[in-house]
Amino acid sequence: MPESKKTKFIAWIKKTLSSFSRAVYPEGYTCYICGAELDEKHREYSLCEKCLKRLPYRHGTTCPKCGAYVEHMGECVHCRNVLLPYHKAYAPFEYTGSIRYMIVSYKDKGSPWLHPYISKFLIDYAKAMEITADYLVYVPSSESALKTRGFEHNKRIAVAVANALGMQLTEPLHRHVQSKDSHRLSRLERYENLAGSFQMREDYDKSLLIGKRILIIDDVMSSGATATTCAQILKNNGAKEINILTLART
Numbered sequence: 494m495p496e497s498k499k500t501k502f503i504a505w506i507k508k509t510l511s512s513f514s515r516a517v518y519p520e521g522y523t524c525y526i527c528g529a530e531l532d533e534k535h536r537e538y539s540l541c542e543k544c545l546k547r548l549p550y551r552h553g554t555t556c557p558k559c560g561a562y563v564e565h566m567g568e569c570v571h572c573r574n575v576l577l578p579y580h581k582a583y584a585p586f587e588y589t590g591s592i593r594y595m596i597v598s599y600k601d602k603g604s605p606w607l608h609p610y611i612s613k614f615l616i617d618y619a620k621a622m623e624i625t626a627d628y629l630v631y632v633p634s635s636e637s638a639l640k641t642r643g644f645e646h647n648k649r650i651a652v653a654v655a656n657a658l659g660m661q662l663t664e665p666l667h668r669h670v671q672s673k674d675s676h677r678l679s680r681l682e683r684y685e686n687l688a689g690s691f692q693m694r695e696d697y698d699k700s701l702l703i704g705k706r707i708l709i710i711d712d713v714m715s716s717g718a719t720a721t722t723c724a725q726i727l728k729n730n731g732a733k734e735i736n737i738l739t740l741a742r743t
């Protein structure tokens with residue numbers, strides 16, 4: 494093969510390989526939201542500077558326990574009247590816009606490779622907020638959701654967070670039935686429906702939880718029923734303090 498053709502061939506292969514890898518593994522190359530090319534600094538987020546700045550960060554005064562927005566500093570009406578089984582619920586984002594798009598894409602729209610980027614937000618946030626724990630627990634999916642999705646979405650995130658923060662992951666919870674369509678239920682029905690679907694794993698050594706500080710990881714917090722249910726189970730089994738960390742809140 495003449496030298497010039499060989500050079501052309503190598504250049505073509507390199508170009509093809511590069512565009513192929515970008516198509517199959519777009520992470521680290523282009524912004525997941527707007528498609529802009531990413532520099533080294535932004536590759537660990539898979540987002541460009543503009544899209545990072547536009548993320549729906551939570552602002553304003555929030556209840557120091559459940560994290561709901563409040564008009565004046567101090568606990569919200571709900572937390573003043575109900576004894577929550579957890580100490581504090583943290584979330585960096587509103588469940589809207591680009592974060593909602595990334596979470597849905599990660600879980601259900603064929604972009605499971607997004608998990609390091611979703612985890613990175615939680616890791617940065619947990620470091621900034623100085624959140625610590627003895628054990629990290631994730632909210633598990635039901636068996637049918639796991640079958641449909643093909644992977645345990647919260648576990649992937651929890652493993653990354655645990656590794657980055659030097660916490661130990663433990664898996665005490667089991668979600669044993671698929672909850673009914675929660676959108677059709679009242680708040681109380683939703684809570685009862687969820688409460689019935691979580692339990693301790695039968696083979697779990699419960700003594701591990703006694704006197705421990707636990708951080709529960711979930712992707713999205715809406716009514717707080719899931720967090721409350723899971724925290725209550727851990728509390729009933731001896732955990733000393735439980736905090737909740739979700740990526741976003743509705």
Ligand SMILES: [Zn+2]
Nearest residue numbers: 524527541544
């Ligand atoms: Zn962008």
Ligand SMILES: [Zn+2]
Nearest residue numbers: 556559569572
């Ligand atoms: Zn509250």
